[in-house]
Amino acid sequence: MDHNFLKVVVGVIATLALYSVLYRENKFYRLVEHIYIGLAVGFSMVALWTETLESSFWNVMVGKAAVAATDTAPAQTGTPGFYLFALLLPVGLMGYFVFSRKHNWMSRIPIGIILGLWGGQQIQIWWQTYSPQLQAAMRPVLPTATDSIIVPNSIRLSQVATTEISTASTLPPEVVTTLSNNFRMNTDAVAAFAQANNVEIGSVQGAMRLMAGKVGGEVYASQAINNIIFLITLLSVLTYFLFSFEQKGKFLLGFTRLGRWLLMVGFGAIFGSTVMTRFALLIDRMYFVMIEFLRDGLPRVFQGG
Amino acid sequence: MLNLLAQSTLPPFSVEGGSQQAYQMIAITLIAGFAIMAGLMFAPTKLRRPIAVSVTFLAGFYYVLLWAWPKPVELATSEKPLNQTEAIGRWITDALPGVSSISQTLAALLLGLGVYSVLRLHSTRLMKKQKDWLFSLVLLISMFTMVGVGYADYNQVIADPTKASPSGWGPMQYAKDFLFDGMLQSMDAAMFSIIAFFILFAAYRAFRIRSVESTVLLGTALIVMFSLMGLVEYASKNAIDSMTGGDPGHFLNNFALSEVRDWIQRNVQGPGIQALAWGIGIGSLSMGLRLWLSLEKSGGN
Amino acid sequence: MQKLLNLNRFAMYALLVIAVSIPLFMPASCTTIPTLTNSNTQDLYIELMAIPEGKTVFVESDWTVSTRGESAGQLEAFLKIARLKNLKFVLFSGADPQAPQVAKNVIEGLNARFEKNGLKPLEQWNDYIDVGFYPDVEAFWQTVASNPRRVFPGKTAYDPVAKQDRDVYESPVLKDIRKTSDIAMVVNITASGTIDIIVQRMSGKGAKLAGMVTGVMAPEALVYYNSRQIVGLSGGLRGVVEMETMMAKGVNFSEGGKEPFVKAAQFDGVIEPLPASYQPFARGMNYFASLHAALFLLIIAVVLGNVGLFMTRKKGGK
Numbered sequence: 001m002d003h004n005f006l007k008v009v010v011g012v013i014a015t016l017a018l019y020s021v022l023y024r025e026n027k028f029y030r031l032v033e034h035i036y037i038g039l040a041v042g043f044s045m046v047a048l049w050t051e052t053l054e055s056s057f058w059n060v061m062v063g064k065a066a067v068a069a070t071d072t073a074p075a076q077t078g079t080p081g082f083y084l085f086a087l088l089l090p091v092g093l094m095g096y097f098v099f100s101r102k103h104n105w106m107s108r109i110p111i112g113i114i115l116g117l118w119g120g121q122q123i124q125i126w127w128q129t130y131s132p133q134l135q136a137a138m139r140p141v142l143p144t145a146t147d148s149i150i151v152p153n154s155i156r157l158s159q160v161a162t163t164e165i166s167t168a169s170t171l172p173p174e175v176v177t178t179l180s181n182n183f184r185m186n187t188d189a190v191a192a193f194a195q196a197n198n199v200e201i202g203s204v205q206g207a208m209r210l211m212a213g214k215v216g217g218e219v220y221a222s223q224a225i226n227n228i229i230f231l232i233t234l235l236s237v238l239t240y241f242l243f244s245f246e247q248k249g250k251f252l253l254g255f256t257r258l259g260r261w262l263l264m265v266g267f268g269a270i271f272g273s274t275v276m277t278r279f280a281l282l283i284d285r286m287y288f289v290m291i292e293f294l295r296d297g298l299p300r301v302f303q304g305g
Numbered sequence: 306m307l308n309l310l311a312q313s314t315l316p317p318f319s320v321e322g323g324s325q326q327a328y329q330m331i332a333i334t335l336i337a338g339f340a341i342m343a344g345l346m347f348a349p350t351k352l353r354r355p356i357a358v359s360v361t362f363l364a365g366f367y368y369v370l371l372w373a374w375p376k377p378v379e380l381a382t383s384e385k386p387l388n389q390t391e392a393i394g395r396w397i398t399d400a401l402p403g404v405s406s407i408s409q410t411l412a413a414l415l416l417g418l419g420v421y422s423v424l425r426l427h428s429t430r431l432m433k434k435q436k437d438w439l440f441s442l443v444l445l446i447s448m449f450t451m452v453g454v455g456y457a458d459y460n461q462v463i464a465d466p467t468k469a470s471p472s473g474w475g476p477m478q479y480a481k482d483f484l485f486d487g488m489l490q491s492m493d494a495a496m497f498s499i500i501a502f503f504i505l506f507a508a509y510r511a512f513r514i515r516s517v518e519s520t521v522l523l524g525t526a527l528i529v530m531f532s533l534m535g536l537v538e539y540a541s542k543n544a545i546d547s548m549t550g551g552d553p554g555h556f557l558n559n560f561a562l563s564e565v566r567d568w569i570q571r572n573v574q575g576p577g578i579q580a581l582a583w584g585i586g587i588g589s590l591s592m593g594l595r596l597w598l599s600l601e602k603s604g605g606n
Numbered sequence: 607m608q609k610l611l612n613l614n615r616f617a618m619y620a621l622l623v624i625a626v627s628i629p630l631f632m633p634a635s636c637t638t639i640p641t642l643t644n645s646n647t648q649d650l651y652i653e654l655m656a657i658p659e660g661k662t663v664f665v666e667s668d669w670t671v672s673t674r675g676e677s678a679g680q681l682e683a684f685l686k687i688a689r690l691k692n693l694k695f696v697l698f699s700g701a702d703p704q705a706p707q708v709a710k711n712v713i714e715g716l717n718a719r720f721e722k723n724g725l726k727p728l729e730q731w732n733d734y735i736d737v738g739f740y741p742d743v744e745a746f747w748q749t750v751a752s753n754p755r756r757v758f759p760g761k762t763a764y765d766p767v768a769k770q771d772r773d774v775y776e777s778p779v780l781k782d783i784r785k786t787s788d789i790a791m792v793v794n795i796t797a798s799g800t801i802d803i804i805v806q807r808m809s810g811k812g813a814k815l816a817g818m819v820t821g822v823m824a825p826e827a828l829v830y831y832n833s834r835q836i837v838g839l840s841g842g843l844r845g846v847v848e849m850e851t852m853m854a855k856g857v858n859f860s861e862g863g864k865e866p867f868v869k870a871a872q873f874d875g876v877i878e879p880l881p882a883s884y885q886p887f888a889r890g891m892n893y894f895a896s897l898h899a900a901l902f903l904l905i906i907a908v909v910l911g912n913v914g915l916f917m918t919r920k921k922g923g924k
Contacts, residue, residue: 368748371748371752398752398753401748401749401752401753401756402749402753402756402757402759404745405742405745405746405748405749405757406759408742408744408745409740409741409742409745409746411742412741412742413741416703416741466764466766466769469730469764470714471714485704485707486711489704490670490671490704490708491671493670493671493672493704494671494672494674496672497672497673498672501622501900502618502619502622504904505618505619505622505900505903505904505907506615506618506619508904508907508908508911509613509618509904509907509908509910509911510911512908512911512912513911513912513915514912514915514916523908523912527905527908530901530904530905531905533842533844533897533901534897534898534901534902535639535640535641535642535844535847535894535898536639536640536898537898538641538642539639539640539641539642542642551865563642563644567644567645570828571832574825574828575828575829575832578825578826578828578829579829579832579833582826582829
């Protein structure tokens with residue numbers, strides 16, 4: 001049995017042991033559960049040194065001596081040793097006084113430093129996080145184009161605009177005008193249009209993009225309605241979370257109720273998405289048991305492969 | 306003597322890296338640190354809160370200064386600051402990597418608290434032969450095996466970097482891979498995948514249409530779940546295409562499942578979650594200020 | 607009708623196992639599902655493919671095998687693009703001490719496939735640097751935002767040519783990083799809320815931000831995409847499948863005069879499919895049919911529960 005298959009076998013046994021809790025809690029489950037916690041804690045002890053403390057603490061504290069160049073390697077500059085970092089060890093260890101009845105107040109020193117550092121960052125990050133979102137939420141609610149309720153497939157071009165698109169796309173102006181009657185077409189329709197007008201497909205696509213861009217610069221009634229729905233959702237959900245004062249009045253109460261309903265849309269989406277993740281994890285485990293072990297692993301062992 | 310690190314460029318409170326002097330200074334600092342710690346053990350009760358509050362405030366004040374102090378223009382190391390404001394600004398910016406290393410170190414040392422807690426709980430249970438002490442023994446054995454193998458593997462790879470890749474693995478690397486990839490990771494994956502069973506059964510038992518809220522929740526969840534199924538979404542698009550003849554500008558396209566999902570996502574789900582996030586943001590800001598200024602009632606008492 | 611309300615728990619568990627397992631045994635030709643791509647995943651792919659060759663990306667990998675079903679596919683998709691475009695990347699974690707090792711295992715597994723297909727494996731020092739685990743990842747990003755040249759003091763990595771450990775800033779990965787705008791992109795492959803921390807500290811600093819998150823985190827991360835704080839987002843298993851679809855079929859790429867399978871209206875250019883040596887693009891697709899079965903089962907379970915409730919109520923009313 002090779003190393004990789006051995007890993008798979010042990011993994012399958014562990015999986016079955018942990019799944020046995022679905023029936024009810026049992027000793028097999030508890031045994032594997034304890035091995036799992038032991039290994040996880042053990043690995044964290046290793047990783048805290050190898051992945052973090054060695055570089056962020058030890059190497060900074062001790063520094064590094066300069067190394068001269070060799071035939072194969074270039075010279076390396078040294079780094080100074082910041083010996084005051086040694087103070088972090090007693091400070092960090094003070095955290096462990098949390099278990100001492102007499103001195104547990106001392107554990108608040110390292111924890112206070114971490115919380116203070118976190119708290120101090122909050123002022124700066126608040127604006128950096130939410131100002132782009134506030135900006136993005138400022139959406140136009142009044143339509144700027146009245147020729148259509150929904151975003152149209154056609155555009156009425158002025159003489160100047162026709163010339164502009166004609167020059168940019170190298171299509172004759174009359175073809176541009178024809179195209180402006182329907183500038184959203186699928187590939188087959190574009191090819192047919194190009195052939196019928198004896199022009200390049202790429203030029204037609206270019207002109208279509210320019211026309212879509214012109215339409216995109218306008219706000220149509222349907223878009224304005226969408227934006228109003230967006231703002232109502234945002235404001236009503238925000239209102240729902242106003243706990244600082246008592247909410248009175250029919251309008252405010254109705255608005256917060258609407259906020260609660262609309263919030264459920266968000267939660268529904270989160271539920272759907274969460275279910276996907278949970279099932280994906282199960283599928284991955286089943287793939288491990290059914291495919292990596294049963295279908296691919298076992299036959300290889302029996303065939304001596 | 307080779308000294309690529311010129312003495313004159315040494316920053317304050319530092320010595321030549323890797324030198325004997327470095328280790329001497331570390332030993333002295335450690336002794337001083339433990340002496341301060343011992344001194345704090347005898348601190349009078351009335352001084353305890355001010356000490357914890359001051360330390361918390363000073364730590365947070367650094368980041369407030371970093372944010373509020375005028376930022377110096379990017380100066381080359383050889384350039385001198387124009388005035389005191391710029392000099393302080395530069396000092397604050399230059400101190401950031403050091404502050405970051407301090408917080409990484411303290412956070413890592415505090416993460417060790419969890420480890421210590423597990424160790425303490427299970428060693429007590431084992432020593433006193435309490436209920437399930439055998440499980441505690443298993444836990445401790447697996448923990449120390451992982452620690453031993455993990456460090457042995459790390460040191461061997463440092464000494465012989467060819468052992469980092471599977472082609473150069475020795476027994477210790479195989480052992481570490483077996484423990485980490487074969488056991489720990491499999492158990493981790495199995496443990497978290499169990500939730501899928503519970504979620505299925507909970508949805509069946511509890512996901513009921515009883516009110517407007519639950520109806521909206523269920524309706525949206527169904528739309529999202531159907532749209533996550535690529536096949537259903539694709540079929541819905543094809544059905545619409547067959548009605549519109551594949552015309553991308555046709556009004557009916559708005560009723561394809563992907564479009565409906567997209568509309569909900571942009572206009573209702575997005576702002577709803579955004580409003581929730583803003584609320585949490587304001588909460589975090591006020592919590593941050595309360596923690597920094599030790600205004601939390603239980604802080605520092 | 608009461609029966610509908612009291613289906614056996616174990617029967618449902620067994621049904622779920624059967625439902626997700628059967629598609630796994632079916633041949634790939636039966637389980638390859640045509641999938642439409644969302645604009646957020648399209649933008650992620652387009653932005654990744656637009657990074658100039660040889661540039662450096664910061665990859666915060668915050669997942670362990672517990673979310674392998676989704677996150678491994680995300681990381682693999684990124685690694686394939688990194689290989690194709692010869693991108694360099696800095697790998698680290700801010701969420702779990704196990705995460706760097708898990709990511710390295712994925713790289714090793716993919717390297718074996720790269721070598722088999724005649725591609726150059728991703729090499730430590732030259733192609734990527736693993737800088738470890740940062741428990742205070744807030745402070746980490748604060749430092750990156752201020753000066754990326756001073757984030758890894760004391761961090762060394764093994765240089766296979768010089769045959770010694772050297773300062774990571776001397777590596778090809780980090781040697782040209784002087785300011786945040788030198789970082790071509792920050793990609794967060796995460797199973798937790800670490801994307802918030804990145805956005806909070808790196809927004810507006812000149813580096814593009816992107817997320818490859820699990821389904822649980824996707825709805826929240828979408829807010830950042832909508833406000834353009836991140837340039838693209840791949841969410842959950844569906845996101846992995848969409849990335850694979852684009853790798854296999856390209857973007858706005860038309861073959862034999864056919865309509866392009868992936869049409870990105872927001873993108874003027876054309877991205878060709880990845881070369882055959884990067885196949886298979888199936889990490890997510892292998893699981894996708896099973897996801898269909900599981901979701902279908904859940905929907906049936908919810909419907910049955912509600913029908914049962916409705917009928918019982920109706921009966922009680924009479």
